[in-house]
Amino acid sequence: MTSSDNLPLNELEKELLDPNSECYLENLLDVVSALVSDCDFPSAKNSKSVQSFLKKYSQAAKIIESRRTKYNDFELIKVIGQGGFGRVELARHKRTRRVYAIKLMSKQHLLDHSQSGYWEERDVMVKASSEWLVACHYAFLDKDNVYLCMEYMPGGDLYYWLEKYDTFDETIARFYLAETVLALEALHELGFIHRDLKPDNMLLDAGGHLKLADFGSCVRVGEDGYYYCTSPIGTPDYISPEMLSCQAKAGKIGPACDWWALGVIAYEMFFGEPAFYGQSLVETYSRILGHEKSLRIPTDADPISSDTELFIKDLLKSSTTRLGSFDLLTDIEIKLAKNNRAVAAAQQVKSHAFFKSIHWEQLRSENAPIQPVVNSETDTSNINLMKEI
Structure with a gap:
């Protein structure tokens, strides 16, 4: 047998060991365990094919389960x-x-x-x-x-720290908004949209640096960078107007919905409440859909810089004119991002004047402005x- 004869096997081995592959070994082991578990019921066992399957694979499933990580570990x-x-x-x-x-x-x-x-x-x-x-x-499962x-x-979520500080100064806000941009860039590059970005899902480690969490509302986009939305997903205060519009008419949603949420969070960091907060859900949604008229920068709060105000306003625009929108990208920007429009859009956000003092490559190694007390x-x-x- 020549080395070329082994090529199909080598390719299969790569697929089995690649976490990004649909044939990833862990996924296939999950399938065996789940199928045996789901078939092991009296009603299912009436089928001869199910009986045959269980006879052949029940022992294999037991061996798999005994060797894999489980809750009792x-x-x-x-x-x-x-x-x-x-x-x-x-x-x-x-x-x-x-x-x-x-x-x-x-x-x-x-x-x-x-x-x-x-x-x-x-x-x-x-x-x-x-x-x-x-x-x-x-990641594992059992019967229940x-x-x-x-x-x-252990540093808690950003919601906890916003409650503690009430508002952030520009140094703190800029740092955590920058780290969130890098988190969204990483997620979007994978081909996913978060759809539920909010302070509760922005967690701090022991050193005060941010990581994005809670991907249960994530959706994978198509090759064009969008997904077809038939109903809104997300937390009311942070949901984008194009997402809300899907209630009346289904349409395409892209990563720009996450950049909208970032704008709402930026506003909240400086002024203590989400940008379109209302006393009722109807009022909140009405303000979001009418954002061009309802967005107000408070005059009775601590003043913010012109770059900060522009950053918030650039994010809280319609999906086609919003900072980070595919519609604003130039051919050169897309080419520099190796034809990944989601990465190009993130780069556009990173290039905003609000972030001119940020050293993106060094951000993780810098001292975070919030230092949680973590004793163990x-x-x-x-x-x-x-x-x-």
Whole structure:
């Protein structure tokens, strides 16, 4: 057999070991485990083909499960988040003694609500190798739940720090907005849109640096950089006008919806509340849809620089004229980004005058302006344990 005869096998091996491949070995092992689990019910066993399948693969599934990471491999330290989907636990791996945040989601809840968010979230964190996105170390499931075992971010979320400070000065705001830009750039380069960017999903590590989290609302875009939206997704205060318009008429949505949310967050950092906050959902949505008239820079707040005001206004525009919109890109910008329009759009945001003092390549190594007090690897003092997630 010549070396050329091994080419198909070598290519398959690459696919099996590549986390970005649809044939990734971990995914295929999940399929075997899930199929055996789903077939192991009295109603399903009436089928002879199911009986044959179980006879052939039940033992293999048991071996797979015995060798793979499972929930019992961890010891609970504390529940650090609770929600309708399940909960988030701070836990320690019994063998390695490393600490993780484990997100448990009820299978039944996901099925009842037709939610595929777990798979999108898992895909993003498994495929990403960015210092700006929260990493997933293990993903597994059992009969009742699916689990995402993630790095623990003891610095808390940006919502916690905004509540503590009320507002940020320009130095603090610029730093964290810049780190968020790099996080969105990494996500968009992977071919995903976040769709639920907000301070709650912007987490700080022990050194005060930011990572983007909670990818359950993410969606993969098509080759043109858009996805077809039939209903709005996201948190009301941060949702973009083009996303809201999908309620009346389905349409294409691109990464610019995340840049809109960044503009709302920038406004909130300086003025203490989201840009289009209303007393009711109807009022909030009305202000977002009428943003050209409803956006106001408060005159009774601490003054902001002209570059800051322009940055906020450039982000809070319609999708075709918004900073970071594909429509504003030149052929040269797209070419410099190796024909990746999402990367070119992020570069356009990074080039704004608001960020002229930012050294993008050195940002992660700089001292963060917020230094959380973290006394141990299991410290939860910066986490709002009462907040529903």
